Amino acid sequence: MPDVLCLGETMAMFVPAEPGPPAEVTTWHRTVGGAESNVACHVAALGLRPAWVSAVGDDAFGTAVVSTIASFGVDVSGVTVDPERPTGLYVKERDASGSPVRYYRRGSAASGMAPALLDGLVLDGVRVVHTSGITPALSDSCLALMRRLMGAPRTFTLSFDLNWRAPLWTGRDPSVLRELASAADIVFVGADEAKLVWDVEEPARIRALLPAPATLVVKQGAAGATLVEGDTELFQPALTVDVVEPVGAGDAFAAGFLWATLAGWSPRRRLRAGHLRAATALRTHHDVGPSLPDAYVYAMLDASEAEWAAAYVTGESS
Template sequence: MDVVALGESMVTFLPARPGRLADVPAFHRSIGGAESNVACTLAAAGHTTRWVSRVGADGFGDHLVEAVGAYGVDVSHVRRDPSRPTGVYFRTAGDRAGDTHEVAYYRAGSAASAMSPAGVDLDAVRAGRVLHLSGITAALSPDCLALMRELTAPRPGRPLISFDVNHRPGLWRGRYGPEVLLDLARGADIVFVGEDEAEEAWGVTGGPAAIREALPEPPVLILKKGAAGAVAFCRPSAGDRAAGAARAGADGTPRSPGCDNTPRPAATAPALKVDVVATTGAGDAFAAGFLSATLRGLPLTARLRHGHLMAAATLTTPGDLTSPPPRPLADRLAALDAPAWETLRLGPGWTDADAEAAEEAPTP
């Protein structure tokens, strides 16, 4: 298994037309979940993936398992809970960042909130080259936080831990707060965090260098700067366990990503110019693109660019999930020189390329 992803997924209801939730007469059913989004995108890109979670013994749980499995994701370790429901949520049609955007979650007491170290098959969770997690899971319940601490704790032979901070302020109400995300991130090998998240969750300001100072432990730290792009900090890992796994190509051979111990970013990649349809799921797609390129042993800058390309595929469609660009097309675009990359513009339908078109990728 290339990647195992653990976390809650919910049935998503997307409005049939724009407007307030109070005014929308009908909704279209879809699926949504940060970790399953990553698993589905990676499976669609040709990787072997598994999603581990817990859903209710209800029709919505059936739909989630079937829909995620249809992407080619292994769902054999998703457990069914006879006494707790599958989470659902409704959202308006607009951009998540808009003032009129509304989201109504119905996830309190959901089946996934009952995940715990004793309630999941830890061997199945640790069976991939990469284990992808997010901070959303830690906020669901004390049992879920205990599971996250178990999975990010140092142990011999653990998979490469990928952790997307995914700070959701509305979830952090109760006996602990988002400061626990910092502790979890410190135990991971690859960490994705936005500058805005670092400020909102931890009060860290001052840009990438200040965030790296607050998070010196992860061998690879990816800082997302929105429209300004992304930067990566990278350092060698003691014992070469984590860094060796991060450098492994498809044949498992370690390859150096050019890491060093300097406080400067090891790689940068400006964001693409994109005709945005909706932003939901773009962060998950970015993580999937970066992990895909990591599994292929590509250089660090190429990993960031593949993250941007996967995100662009999602940004130019209305739902949380979409088909990734064909690999030859993505590789061709990721290899553009700096001026061509910075002037490239992508709009709806740009991923709909057949094999011949992928070999002749559009020039900016």
């Protein structure tokens, strides 16, 4: 039985294998990308037992997606293969200005997920189910799936990351994101995302919009993150990191925070665990990068404020 079950779409991802403007690149690396499976892979690296549930097409990309995620030690037995719909595609157009991304996921296998998917899941014994605001944007049936999951009686902690993707909501009503977030136990939201979706960005104002979740984590980019839980509101600065690319850092943060939460750690330790895991994604062009040394991680979890502020995580070591 997995400790953490992650539900959501993962796509075949292509990144340039050579420098230059995207229009001139002729060689690409094929890998995979998906918010929820990223969390599952990071959780596996942290020593927990994760599972990833989704749907892929009956094609080479779907086979590659499933085998790649399984290679991280993630249980993929809950992934279904759709004989009609294709696996979604995700392209990073890396250039000097950053990494614009393009999604080709309309009509994908994962967009065909529906509430019946939950009938085949055994959730007794699962400690955390992690989802995001991406899935309800994929289709009406995916929204119905999320509503059923959020509304069902549960014996696990339900984690929800807003994961705002504006292009996915064209022609759809994003107001449901507040409904879904309000039904979760742990909510992750970027301050910049909250500003775009709800026109608020301060942790206290986001909390006023989402009073129900037991735990609210507001990610504030390179500045840090704020935990709002009960009477506690705690800000923890982020580590200084030699950033290669920011894509995927939010998923890594969520994994680190969930790992620390399941360990029963203090609010500050949980936030630090999130930042430490996010650093592994910031140091690479891939969504899941090499882990920091365990000795460094545990030393930094209990470092003084001065030691934490002085830390610098490079692209090679810490």
